[in-house]
Amino acid sequence: MYRLKEGHINSQSLFRILVILVVSNIFLGTPGAMVEEGATAGWILLLFAGAIAGAGIFILIKLLKKFPGKNFIEIAETLWGRPGAVFTALSFGILAVYTAIISLREFAETMLTTVLPRTPISVVTFFFVAAMLLGAYKGLEVIGRTSILLLPFVIGGIFTILFLAGNYISLNNLFPLLGTGLGELAYHAPGRSSIFIEIILVSLIVSNISDIENIPRATWKAFGVSLTVFIVVEIFYISIFRVATSEKLYVPLFQMARIIYMGRFIQRIEAIFIFIWFFTGALKLTLALYAGATALSRGFRIPIYQPLLFPLGLLTFSLSFVPPDIITAVRIDMLYLREYGAIPAWGLPLALLATSFIRKKGGGRPEKSQPD
């Protein structure tokens, strides 16, 4: 298939991209949702969710190892033929664009609620979309390098917030230890495991990665790091705010930033954290849009993905205004995307792997990869 030569990233970029993708969920409603379902054991719920997601990733990695050097769409094409490839491309694309739409809405709403109350949401959304289109247009190389550059700031910012707000921690708040009970936790875990579905992005960009043999390691590392960050943030959150308050607060990380008070000077500095907010949000959106465009272009054999960017961006922009209020938007995210989104996200690799075993395909040498 004729494809315009695209930029390559190495596994370190991959690691950072994946971490930013998953960690961006912290900035939105995830910690609160955890507490809602697991009370004081929100972090244990995360562990369970992580376990299920880990299983899903394991299946995905196994699939990728079986077809080294091929990305998801190509694997689907090998196993299921052309209709398979189109189906996979469409589901990937829809998933990606859906994520983009909801994330865009949520990030914009967060900005409005916290720092820019009087600005119309279209302006804020417009800026996000502008950054998103620019990044996605420039390609994966640029996104990867920007992630390498910005990830230390994002993680450092999160840990700074935790550190500075650590005054207020009392570990007693984590008891009763098991929260709503192991049974309840296990029941909610599969739905919550979809926090990590962004990792399946890795399967889409395999052909752009220069050192293929490092992909599993980078993916597991990203998974581990983001899981750790999630759990640490969750623990801090519950121990600062206690269960009753924490399940009600709107944007957890921001609330933690708001209560920072170290003497007369270091207080009310939450506005600084807008920077890491925006970086994370813009990178996630860029990657979502890029994933959607790439998936669709690979599935439908379009040589370049750039022409798809503007229409998809416009679609994202307009559809992000569909939910009439923030509550509906969050519910769409938490319910439909996160609970039912796990099905195609983990289900597809599983189905493909099963097919590959049945039809005994797979193996082979990877394509020659270009140096970075």
Place this chain on the structure above:
Amino acid sequence: MNKNQDRKENNKPKNKSKILQFIKNLFVVNDYVFDELFDIDRVKMSKKSAGREKSSAEAEDKGFNESGFRQPKRAFTVAALREKRFKEQKPAPRKPEDVPVSENLEENLMKLRHFFRLPQNRDIVIREFSVPLNGLTKAAIIYIDGAADTKLVDGFVLQPLMLLTNINKEYAGTLFETVKSLLVPTNQFAEANNLQEVIEGVVNGDTVIFLEKSAQALVVETKGWPVRSVGDPKTEKVIQGPSDAFNESFRQNLALVRKRLRTNALVTEYLKVGWRSRTDLALLYLDGVANKKIVYEMRRRLKSIKVAYVTDTGIIQQLVADSPYSLIPTSLATERPDRVTAFLNEGHIAIIMDGSPFAIVAPITIWGLLHSPEDYYLNPVVGSFTRVIRTLSFFIGVITPAFYIAITNYHPEMIPTDLLLAIAATRELVPFPVIIETLLMEFSFELIREAGARIPSILGPTIGIVGALILGQAAVQANIVSPILVIVVAITALGSFTIPNVAFSFSVRIIRFVFIFLAAILGFFGIAFGLMVLAFIITGTKSLGVPMLAPVAPFRPRSGDLVLRRPFFSFDSMPKYVEPQAKHMQVKLIRKWDPVSRNRVKGDW
């Protein structure tokens, strides 16, 4: 007069042309020259009417001549005479490449006079003399007075040919061979077979010797262009370190580089750019160290430059840049030979041009733009400290006014309450909103800076003091700006001054204004957006294929030389982002005499 007859149809008032004709008669000069001055009876030829005449032959049939005038068919009219003389004036010169050096000296000289527009062109000197060989052979030299060193011409060309032919009794074949190999003791020469080569030699400052009955001419090296002596660097001064700098002389610049890299692997490829200026350009690299692909790419780009005239390496920078509109410079212009040689040692390439005291180094990364050579010459802690300050000052120079606007207008909760009330108190008296006063102050500072660049150096410092202090102070007292803004703008200016690279500091100034607007619209959100877009743009810029932000993104491992600087003795492997061919810059263990170092460096050294 005949002209009036021609114009009868045109209803030109008769008295006008009569007066002019009278004036003309006062000056009895060539008619056609005068007519061209006064444009009396020309009809403005529009494109349409020109297009009507499909070919000159057709036009001639109708009585129009080449310049578009309807002509009567009489050959002796003044106008006809004018045309005839115009045509015979000077025949279009043939290309000098097609004209071979002929054996007839006079013919050569006549053609050369034609090509060089002698006798109007007084700089070109043709000196005819005779060489007492084979009887008395007529000879001539041609050179440019001022371009050729007349001492060399007199002493090493004329003197041996005219006076010293009988010292050497040997003979080497033809007269030309004798002259070339025995009689003209200059260090370089070339043989010219056609007049193009002769012309090139002459305009380059060489002397060309013609001999009667020789179908070749001898081009000998007598270049003596006026040059400045090696001086101080004007823009990149260091406290501890060498202070010699490039100047406009090509040879001296190359010599300064060669002085520091005394190796046979240093290659200087000569190119010429500009078809009218034919400026010398040298491409320097260390063969065996530099990446061949980069050299090839740069050579390809330089060879494809087809302009008439290149003034300075700045133009070359733009012509070979990866993205000429990019605000971040993609090649480094430096005055210091030590910087150039340091870069060459790491596998970069350098371009030196005649007439420009700035050499270009490519490819570079953004870290190279923020480095100053002083960081290397002082110890690593000091070097790292100054580098950290410089990197911070880059951000300060870009973001500070935007931060001020964003904080006061959008996020007043960040300021401690007492400070907030103090600022509010001072702002009550100021009529402008924060953005306007920021723009006013920034604009005034830009004015001061530009003015300071043009002022003669005697007044320079005065203007600085006058502008900055008094303007700021007076503005505060007049309640046009608030006092804290003066501090903000001053810190910003200082921040942008600490950037060592001039082009980069200009970009910083421009980017700063963009950030001010973004902050004015959306506060911190706008600044975050600007930073994100800036990050995307910077990481996407490439300099000769090397990403600007390497080795932070995408290569690893670090070279130890970015913001913090590791000690010199740990730089043993080459920085990888240029992918040089050589692997090592140093031995693993340099300080052999230090037991601590011996312990620290593992492996066998």
Place this chain on the structure above:
Amino acid sequence: MAGLKKVSLIKIITLLTVTLLISGCWDRRELEDQAFVQVMGIDKAPHNQILVTFRIAIPSKAGLGQTAGGGGGGEGSVAAQSSLLTSVIAPTIPSAVTLASGYVNRDLNLMHTKAIVLGEPFAREGIARLLGILTRHRELRGNVFMCVSEGEAYKLLEQNKPDLEKSFAKWWEGVKQLQSSQAIHPGSLLQDFITNAESLGIEGTMLYIAVNKEAKNQDPAKLRVPPSFEQAKLGVKSGEIPRTGGNAVEYVGTAVFKSDKLISVLTLTETRSLLMLNGQLRRAVITVEDPRVKGRYTGLEIKQGSPPNVKVNIDRDPVLIEEKLSLEGDLLALQSAINYATDLKNQRMLEAAIEKDLEEGALSVIKKLQQSGSDAVGYGDYASRRILTWPAWLDYDWPTKFKTAEVKVDVDFSIRRTGMLGKQPNVWEPR
């Protein structure tokens, strides 16, 4: 032709963008167009409304910065003169802000609110309807200082005239800071109060401030000494400190809440004991009667040695709470000739006396809390360690269990340093 299209496309886009942005920077508010509220007071008002009091800073009169004029001189404090006090009756706080902007000439900005003072009648009735807006509002944040005032809040705010400070912001910061250096109040921020009030294991507390009516009195001879001073117990609430002169508002003591209702007020000593039990004691000065010489008092500066060790045994009924405190202190004031500094036997005696004193104080506070039924110490948190799941904890109903719990407090006190002097000055007969 293509070039023409591209040019006009760029123009159109630029024009659109510029139009969009010129139409207004929506959130841009100049500093001098806003009125910054320093303190807010909330009282009951008829028909279920609330009376909101704002103290708004007037920057030009603030005496800060070089171009401020006026201020100083005349009676009263600079801070009081450079601010505007106004009260509005409204249903909610945002509507109060709207009404206030009807006569205060600027937009009110609550971002710099340092403290919220609730009137006592309002607090006793229950402040549940207020807690939602306090968290939901963007401009109010978790580190607002929460106080309850004796009587009506607006009256108290009127009487608050700081003399040392030039601005109310600094005054309230000072109040906040005194919690750690003198342990005279619990230092509760909104964030702590709400999280505590919402949870079962602990109850919220606030600072109790009151006006000392004797403050205007300049004659020390007319001072009324409270009876608690008989045993050197500084058992005073706000408004009862025997003193003359200074700002009339006093801020010692705690107001203890049971979920959202104010139920009891603790004195200075009781507050100190509460902080001690909580593990939040940073530094305090205690006074104990000299164990060997009656009528003489020793003063020590104490601080927490290690965090308190609490064991809650929920298997029995009533619940058994055992708390072990470990405190240490430096000798400050010795009023008798007894050598407590270098004589270790005397030190042990003094330590024992102090431990007894502290234990008694702690138990009395706990008893008072148990009577009112609010666990302000936070024993419930420790109890929750023993319970495995959240629904079980909700069913456990800790507040009822706390009322009938048996509490044992054991204080271990050690004197560490003795100040700059060893033995007492030798001016008494050795006794």
